[in-house]
Amino acid sequence: NAGVTQTPKFQVLKTGQSMTLQCAQDMNHNSMYWYRQDPGMGLRLIYYSASEGTTDKGEVPNGYNVSRLNKREFSLRLESAAPSQTSVYFCASSAGPGINIQYFGAGTRLSVL
Amino acid sequence: KNQVEQSPQSLIILEGKNCTLQCNYTVSPFSNLRWYKQDTGRGPVSLTIMTFSENTKSNGRYTATLDADTKQSSLHITASQLSDSASYICVVGGFTGGGNKLTFGTGTQLKVEL
Numbered sequence: 001n002a003g004v005t006q007t008p009k010f011q012v013l014k015t016g017q018s019m020t021l022q023c024a025q026d027m028n029h030n031s032m033y034w035y036r037q038d039p040g041m042g043l044r045l046i047y048y049s050a051s052e053g054t055t056d057k058g059e060v061p062n063g064y065n066v067s068r069l070n071k072r073e074f075s076l077r078l079e080s081a082a083p084s085q086t087s088v089y090f091c092a093s094s095a096g097p098g099i100n101i102q103y104f105g106a107g108t109r110l111s112v113l
Numbered sequence: 114k115n116q117v118e119q120s121p122q123s124l125i126i127l128e129g130k131n132c133t134l135q136c137n138y139t140v141s142p143f144s145n146l147r148w149y150k151q152d153t154g155r156g157p158v159s160l161t162i163m164t165f166s167e168n169t170k171s172n173g174r175y176t177a178t179l180d181a182d183t184k185q186s187s188l189h190i191t192a193s194q195l196s197d198s199a200s201y202i203c204v205v206g207g208f209t210g211g212g213n214k215l216t217f218g219t220g221t222q223l224k225v226e227l
Contacts, residue, residue, distance in 0.1 A: 004156070040219060042202070042219050043157075043217040045214075090156050090157075092156075097213060098213050099145045099164060099206065099213060101159045101162060102159070102215075103159070104158070106154075106156050107154075107155070107156055
């Protein structure tokens with residue numbers, strides 16, 4: 001029962017470097033999401049994909065891009081990492097964009113120096 | 114501005130005891146309210162989802178209540194276990210033109226001790 005799988009689990013970047021966070025789900029879900037979690041703050045939505053072929057901005061999209069590669073995979077790209085992007089990133093999926101349970105991955109812990 | 118406030122920030126209880134966590138929200142128009150459990154170093158796991166018409170929902174030893182009139186919810190944990198040590202996050206969904214927007218609280222950190 002893999003559920004939502006995120007890679008890598010940990011990453012350290014230097015300011016200005018780029019990287020892609022990978023996310024895959026095996027529950028045949030239509031909707032996928034990327035969140036960030038910072039100390040003392042609730043999870044904040046970066047981008048989401050309500051269905052394959054669509055992506056939309058969330059609350060904090062600046063500095064990020066996403067790709068819904070297929071129904072299973074949704075990647076998050078940092079083109080030029082900044083220290084403010086140091087955070088824990090979570091990918092989630094749900095059957096649809098409405099009142100459905102969101103299933104979360106284990107997270108990627110990213111430090112930008 | 115949509116907000117979700119949780120109290121207390123942290124709580125320590127003895128194993129076997131009950132506890133209640135609180136959530137107040139200002140999200141409007143209201144769609145649904147969720148409680149998640151997040152173990153240290155892991156992703157959140159859904160405990161309950163309630164819509165406007167539901168005022169209580171249980172999942173094992175976890176019981177959530179919702180008062181949509183006062184915009185309050187509580188999560189009651191019965192007969193706590195060491196494995197209940199985690200952060201409990203209240204999440205409120207609001208209707209938007211494009212669907213359902215979630216606002217997350219900052220969580221209550223619960224520690225269960227022997």
